[in-house]
Amino acid sequence: MLLLRSAALPAALFVSLLCMQPAAHAQGCVAAHSPQPIIAGLNPTNESTIAHSAGTSFLHGLTISTGYRVYNSYRHYIGTVYQEQRQAQHSAVVNHVNLFELDLNYQVTPRLSVIASIPGMEASRHGQSSPLNAYHSGGIGDVTVGVQSWVFRPPTESHGNVAISAQLKLPTGINDAKGTKTSSNGSTTTLPFDESIQPGDGTWGFSLGTEAYRELYWHTSTYFTGSWLFSPQDTTGVATGRGAPGEGVVSAADQYLWRGGFSRPITGVKPLRGLALSIGGRMEGVPVRDAFGSSNGFRRPGYVISIEPGMMYEHGRWGLYASGPWAMERNRKTSVTDLANQTHGDAAFSDYTVIAGMSRTF
Template sequence: MKSLLLRAAVPAASFVALICLQPAAHAQGCVAAHSPQPIISGLDPTNEASVAHSAGTNFLHGLTISTGYRVYNSYKHYIGTVYQVQRQINHNAVVNHVNLFEMDLNYQVTPRLSVIATIPALEATRHGQSSPLNVYRSGGIGDVTVGVQSWVWRPPTESHGNVAISAQLKLPTGINDAKGTTITKNGTAQTEPFDESIQPGDGTWGFSLGTEAYRELYWHTSAYFTGSWLFSPQDTTGVLTFRPAPGEGVVSATDQYLWRGGFSRPVTGVKPLRGLAFSIGGRMEGVPVRDAFGKSDGFRRPGYVISIEPGMMYEHGRWGLYASGPSAMERNRKTSVTDLENGTHGDAAFADYTVIAGLSRTF
């Protein structure tokens, strides 16, 4: 499968998906990115030669199809970087279980230029720690992205290194107002949208810019870096939250970001393990307090997760299998714009770790 990382941009709806209670997040909890987010790009860039194939007369030649999966449970609440252990003790934590799916398409137009697209989907549940039977369930297609990616230098390069730049348009295809029935404090039933942390998308237009780079160093070891920023110029999504705090009555349309970097090395000298590579690196993903463009009104749970991310990839012929397991080292639920205006600081629920896996096929 064309060097699973050189050839395809493998975004994941992650994005960084947000998951929480009051103010929580979704990358590894309520503050993460739904989509798009590179999941494994750059894991093993040493198999560069396969990227040199260009599209031929066969319509499918040059096409890579990847499927990705990401799962996590967010339940540890934080205000800033302080763990709110009392939420566990008092049994009033909110628990989100999220399954993120995606299909990525990468069509190699030339050895340098590719057309890329990502179709994400989400299935999630949300419930209180003390009420596991009162579960809210949500699911559906997220916000589809389409765009292009180009390598700066025509692969393969003599230096065994390269840099790619990508740009994608985010379409408002995602469900952002899935509803359920809740019981208010006075005991009456009320139908309202689920918390935004378990909505499949935000239903707004946006665009993302991304990059990935790699360079072989010594002893077959390579350094890699990937980064992406999803821009959401629209101020709010228009979906009501029914929150009483001033300014928090509607959901904010948020930017999302993901940075990854580290080292990878293929297994050498052991013929049965040819095609296997391992990586270790760092990962940071989250939602900013203020967007790069436009206003940042409405309710949001800004913050970030910094994780250590071990990973592996196995290639055999045109098939590729990859997996990684980011483990949270630092969680930070930052003060939102409405928090600053109201003199408060909301909390957010984060996961301890995430499991990421995917399968790819090049034609």
């Protein structure tokens, strides 16, 4: 039980639980093609999980986690410039997105675990002036499966550790949910919804991730997580209905997430034992060009940099967490098709995101 009293535990909990957040993509329609969780596999494979894993139940070593994320994107940007006129003209497009995630983590050895994530989505999209004429979409996203390993066998004498993970993204996500669009002359056309409210992109991919934590001074620890989802396929093959050259189909885009900061347990107050607080920075988004393969088709590349306060509470085999990333910088970058067409599209971002979840270790 000395392991559970370690001052480094809050860092391990924050790194493992807070980075399990569903849909680690930018707060809006930048990560336009799907909400697959690029870092979900780095969930509670932490020192607490390992300490709890001993037992005789056939479930021992298993951690089940659920996550929820919600945001409203409506502030339009071109580059880092806020398009105030969209609000004044009531021409802004509003996305309301609810993201869900079920994570499974089975501890094979103290260092190695098998991980899987099943994301889901429920979303709507409408014009600022016509909230009643909203498009609604929902369904399962792209499932990921893989492995994670700690570099050093837990627990470590330094009260710190580093983990690496690799996951395969399966093309299970719905990427062509459709709706009917009525033009000004009264004609109707059935087209897939905008890629920002599609549950998945339906292509094969893989992700690499890392997480690390280290106790510093006065029970304060530092943490870092990073992940990149690689989508080698050029496009998803799903039509966009856009008329600009090269934008007729959806691009299969990479995604990334970086997080880092500090956490500290609440000490000296018995009713708050098990509670820890964190503060850090967060950057997530979609690159202009993928690391592998071509980057043709329509995408909204860009990023969001946020300040992220959070909290984590652990009691026995249960863990609860919440965080609220607040956007500090938003940037809709120039895409490959924008460069070819000598233009610069925009993207809608949210001001903040609410993230919450819980886990149970058996």
